[in-house]
Amino acid sequence: MVQRDLDGFFESYLEKDPLFLNKKIIQSNYTPEEIPHRDKEIDSVASILAPALRLDRPSNIFIYGKTGTGKTLTVKYVLTRLGTLCEKKSINVKFVYINCKLKRVADTEYRLIAQIIRELGSDVPATGLPTDEVYKLFFDMLPSKTQLLILVLDEIDQLVGKAGDEILYNLTRINSDLHNCQISLIGISNDLVFSNNLDPRVKSSLSEEELVFPPYNAVQLQDILRHRSTLAFRENSIEDGVIEKCAAYAAREHGDARRALELLRVSGELAERQNSNKIKMKHLDMAEEKIERDRLVDIISTQPKQHQVVLYSIIKLYIDSKSKSIFTGDAYEYYKTVVKKVHLRPLTQRRFSDIVAELDMLGIICARVVSKGRYGRTKEIGIDIPEQNLKDIEKLLEDIFS
């Protein structure tokens, strides 16, 4: 019986008109043919990078803008265009794109350089080598491979926050050490005031050119959504008003186009799953919740064990006590009991405090130091997880431990 149902299910799935024509187009890593409302920015980036075609070193660029304003997209777009042209004319230019946010990939000096080398096609061990040895490896392989390297460091603020700005200084200085090879840096940052606490030397050499990407407004967001949705979805598969609402959601969150597109995509997936032939408003609402939940699940499940235990302790304490905030001392006491149950070695309170700070950075919890006068000084820990997802997350963590 089950079998027959399944066959029927698959058959009706095939017969059904799919909502998506081409899902790839609306996924976040897709680079579209056209980027609406970013002409000026594309022109700027292109004209700054153009000297690369004559193997002159382009100026370093520093790009600011909130998330989802098309920074990464614009840079990647210009670079692929430039890249294909270079290939056609066999100009020896290489591009390396690195996202510094990725934990355990490019969040320290060593890992960043190692990752660059990997992108260029060699292999480096994850640990064990002296950092200057890795630099040396990098230097040695550069001239043989290429004459000009354009290095894109996305979310550069994360890197500097964790590893300091010495790396950038070293990178900008490389040019004076190399004769037949040059490097241009493109730094991309979400943090608008980030460069203020950089070493002045680094700052000046990194921001030879500066670009600011303004947020999209609601009308532009609608444009983008329409443009992509006509390519991605079957005709007439979106109910009136959905796109407008989608744009409005995202415009409220500082004009984040990525978020708007994701909202639309997930709505589509939900609608399809429900056998609906149109994307309706209710799907949009469901999508918003699902995105948030997926984001959390994604972040949390990739955390190291100890971090998960710390988070679990905080959540558990939060649910049990029903009080709005928790203090480090209580959380740590509770953590010690939990850690025993899952057979892990308990960490010190010092480390615990650091992990709390890291979780805070991830936006899962919010911690701020408060002084309670006579009764000492502590961190007040709150939780940034929407109430309706809290139980799910708690369960997720319990599953991980068992």
Next chain:
DNA sequence: CGAGATTCATGTGAAGTATACCTTTAGGCTTAA
């Protein structure tokens, strides 16, 4: 009553330690001449 000292509970920086992993080197074994 108010200014200044005290106090608490933890934040936080610096330095040290453990672990996991890397390369180099030396010794032992095998192999081919």
Next chain:
DNA sequence: AAGCCTAAAGGTATACTTCACATGAATCTCGTA
């Protein structure tokens, strides 16, 4: 003698611990009105 493998030695980055000092407002203390 040359070539290859293995184990030990020596070195590193990273996550964590230890130590020691910093913080900052509620509370206490004490001089003054």
